[in-house]
Amino acid sequence: MPVLRPQRIHRDWPLLVLIVLQLAAIGGYLGAGLNGREGGTGWRRIDTAELRQRVESGRLSDHEALWYHVGRD
Amino acid sequence: MSLEITCELCPHHCVIPDGGAGDCRIRVNLGGRLVATTYGRPSAIHIDPMEKKPLFHFLPGAPVFSIGTAGCNLHCLNCQNWQLSQKGGEEMEQVFDLEPEALVKTAKAQDCVALAYTYAEPVVFYEYVEDSGRVARAQGLRNVFVTAAYIERAPLKRLCRVLDAANADLKAFDDGFYRRVNAGRLKPVLDALVTFKQEGVWLEVTNLLIPTLNDDLARIRAMCQWMVRELGPDTPLHFSRFHPMYRMRNLPPTPAEALDRARSEALDTGLRYVYIGNLPGHEGENTYCPHDGTLLIARTGFWVMENHLDEEGRCPKCRNKIAGVWK
Numbered sequence: 086m087p088v089l090r091p092q093r094i095h096r097d098w099p100l101l102v103l104i105v106l107q108l109a110a111i112g113g114y115l116g117a118g119l120n121g122r123e124g125g126t127g128w129r130r131i132d133t134a135e136l137r138q139r140v141e142s143g144r145l146s147d148h149e150a151l152w153y154h155v156g157r158d
Numbered sequence: 159m160s161l162e163i164t165c166e167l168c169p170h171h172c173v174i175p176d177g178g179a180g181d182c183r184i185r186v187n188l189g190g191r192l193v194a195t196t197y198g199r200p201s202a203i204h205i206d207p208m209e210k211k212p213l214f215h216f217l218p219g220a221p222v223f224s225i226g227t228a229g230c231n232l233h234c235l236n237c238q239n240w241q242l243s244q245k246g247g248e249e250m251e252q253v254f255d256l257e258p259e260a261l262v263k264t265a266k267a268q269d270c271v272a273l274a275y276t277y278a279e280p281v282v283f284y285e286y287v288e289d290s291g292r293v294a295r296a297q298g299l300r301n302v303f304v305t306a307a308y309i310e311r312a313p314l315k316r317l318c319r320v321l322d323a324a325n326a327d328l329k330a331f332d333d334g335f336y337r338r339v340n341a342g343r344l345k346p347v348l349d350a351l352v353t354f355k356q357e358g359v360w361l362e363v364t365n366l367l368i369p370t371l372n373d374d375l376a377r378i379r380a381m382c383q384w385m386v387r388e389l390g391p392d393t394p395l396h397f398s399r400f401h402p403m404y405r406m407r408n409l410p411p412t413p414a415e416a417l418d419r420a421r422s423e424a425l426d427t428g429l430r431y432v433y434i435g436n437l438p439g440h441e442g443e444n445t446y447c448p449h450d451g452t453l454l455i456a457r458t459g460f461w462v463m464e465n466h467l468d469e470e471g472r473c474p475k476c477r478n479k480i481a482g483v484w485k
Contacts, residue, residue, distance in 0.1 A: 127170070127172050127174075127181065128172045128175065128178045128179065128180060128181065129178060129179045129181060129183055130179075131177075131179045131183065131246050131248060132249075133177040133178075136186060136247070136248040137188070139195075140193070140195065144199070144255075145195045145196065145248065146193070146195055146197035146198050147193055148194050148198070148286075149194070150165075150185050150192040150193060150194040150284075150285055151284065151285055151313070152165065152166045152167040152284070152310070152312075152313050153164060153166060153167075153185075153192040154163070154164055154166065155162070155163055155164075155190055156162060156163075
């Protein structure tokens with residue numbers, strides 16, 4: 086079995102750091118995947134000008150929705 | 159003055175700035191007022207047989223006037239209707255102008271017995287469903303809701319007043335699956351299924367079986383045991399075959415054997431009506447009497463080939479009543 090001599094570790098430390106960082110990044114990625122993200126993204130940016138134009142022309146509706154309140158929870 | 163809006167319709171509870179849309183893309187904050195932009199503006203219209211919803215214990219073979227608008231509050235990697243569901247109203251080329259009264263009038267002119275709110279996710283066009291449902295009811299039509307059931311309890315309870323039947327997806331009995339594959343959570347879905355039942359809406363459940371992701375028999379068993387306990391053994395369950403779609407093209411279609419195993423497991427837990435979908439010609443498409451095994455309704459794909467139930471929905475042999483809405 087090969088033995089890592091002190092002088093070899095000294096020479097290869099940048100490589101070892103790189104490997105450790107890569108393992109941490111992979112672990113973090115997998116951990117995030119396991120936990121998942123909670124639900125949606127909250128809100129979405131849309132083409133508001135196009136939407137307003139369609140609402141004004143009647144192609145889309147201006148009907149007020151239910152189940153909302155102004156301000157944060 | 160803050161013009162931020164919090165939408166309380168679904169469990170996302172999106173906080174939407176002025177000019178932005180909710181996660182569903184179609185509920186938009188315009189000047190501090192939340193607008194349901196696809197109200198009366200469906201992008202998909204079709205007449206389907208009831209079996210396509212799928213509803214197998216609700217008016218078999220009946221023609222249903224089916225509509226859907228853009229938008230969805232889930233973002234399933236395997237979405238079958240992503241061209242519709244993952245777009246906002248301002249991105250759709252095809253949008254029909256069909257306010258509730260006109261919708262019901264058109265459905266009746268086509269001899270349909272029900273409206274179905276389907277194709278993408280009707281939760282996000284909630285107000286259109288409620289108003290159309292009320293008009294439809296008044297004119298003798300039934301209302302069918304085909305949904306992923308990602309909705310808060312209070313709005314759903316109110317909507318149930320106009321709904322007659324629902325087919326709800328239970329995508330997996332696994333919160334991690336919901337978070338990874340659907341951008342949602344399991345608990346609100348389970349709560350919604352119970353609400354449908356409590357509010358007297360005829361409920362059938364669909365589980366799309368995806369190889370390696372949600373086909374574990376132990377989890378399927380746990381899901382079916384939950385169904386028996388919380389929804390009752392008469393609640394039909396449809397195991398549906400997965401086909402590679404959208405952002406999930408790396409997995410093969412579900413093998414028939416996997417669907418058979420899931421069905422056997424479900425029947426073993428005590429569920430009485432377990433079906434297999436997207437596999438035309440399979441015996442799992444038929445309804446059998448849970449008491450004596452008599453073939454009651456034979457189906458091929460979405461079509462009813464034979465129906466031996468009497469008008470009251472009884473087995474012709476043992477005379478036991480089969481759960482469902484038959485007329």
